[in-house]
Amino acid sequence: MTTKKKTPRVRRSADDARREILDATETKLRELGPNGIRLQQIAEDVGVSHPAILHHFGSREGLIQAVVRRAIERLEADLIAVLSEQSPSDKPLGVELIDRAFDVLVKGGHARVLAWLLLSGQWNIPAESRMRNIAEAAYARRLELEGDAPHATFEDTAFRMVLVALTIFGEALAGDAMRESAGITGKDAAERFRAWLAELVMDPRDR
């Protein structure tokens, strides 16, 4: 028989441990949703025993709340970051912003997490969110650009933003499948669609 040699116990700092556990949990959250989170599975992924998780988060519910809170905070931070970056591109500002929102939410995986949370009722979009402010800023800019005969309404501007936001969710859920089903093929189909949408939404010909 081989000599039994225990691998020495790993001891992280509390912050590191929490971070590693939250990282593993967030992956599961994205893949399986809140109901798919299993302490034992996450413990195995991280390489600890499952009571270690309870030690850091108190309970499964505590872990879920922590991972949801962190996911929302990261989403907000990521969104603010990309939306307030200076634009190095030559695209119109609105198109550029829509591009970035898509990147963060769809490719970054945030939209999928949000979809899980919305469906399972673990989270509600806070009413005091920044969307209204963004819409007002966009409307002001639009009136300014139109100049002489401003017939754009605030509601139209807000609707355009809502449309993009809702489409982002749909894209994260079923974008590829929908395009394929509609007969739109090609490797950059997603990019073409996104660009098309941005142009449609930003088109100054519509009121």
Place this chain on the structure above:
Amino acid sequence: MTTKKKTPRVRRSADDARREILDATETKLRELGPNGIRLQQIAEDVGVSHPAILHHFGSREGLIQAVVRRAIERLEADLIAVLSEQSPSDKPLGVELIDRAFDVLVKGGHARVLAWLLLSGQWNIPAESRMRNIAEAAYARRLELEGDAPHATFEDTAFRMVLVALTIFGEALAGDAMRESAGITGKDAAERFRAWLAELVMDPRDR
């Protein structure tokens, strides 16, 4: 003590039993998703013991497959029904069809179920779905309407359909919250948005 009187055993036809169980399961599916389905809970809702469910569906997995299959069949049937109805309204055909698709998918609860299934990977939009055919029919009609200088592309038409489809998902997930967050209030906000979207998508000024 009261005299113990067993309520007589209820015996349904196999079809009725299956239907009742599937109804209760579909409700849970809409509320909690596939992972939230619990045999004991459904048994209680229906008023039977949980092995009765196993008797009819073999296993939990069998039940889930059955309820998913039925949900998809109903969705397709409902969609075909409302899309092929004769229009009694005076709206343009396209607007009317978008209206009906919203009603069936959002108000009928189908979109929510689909969102759960897509997220949990329990279902894939079949590639042979009818969307391509619808898109081709819509494109043919569009070329016909445009007449003289047809510069509409098929892809543009298909993109418009994809946009509506994706928006329907987003609407089911977060429509109300998004509008509120964007500062759009009022009881009929959802209807206004839908009408606005239909007009935007059907607007002949765009190519």
Place this chain on the structure above:
DNA sequence: GAGATTACTTACAATCTTGTAAGTAGCACG
């Protein structure tokens, strides 16, 4: 280096959940 702190482990309890086995009772058909 000694002691305190605490991240972490092992062992176990309690509950929940799916599934099986065997028997019961409602109903159809002769």
Place this chain on the structure above:
DNA sequence: CGTGCTACTTACAAGATTGTAAGTAATCTC
């Protein structure tokens, strides 16, 4: 009426999952 079929029940097994208790060992402080 009685016999067969099967929808359905009760009782139980087996495993998964969360949580607790108690102890161990890594690291920090003095």
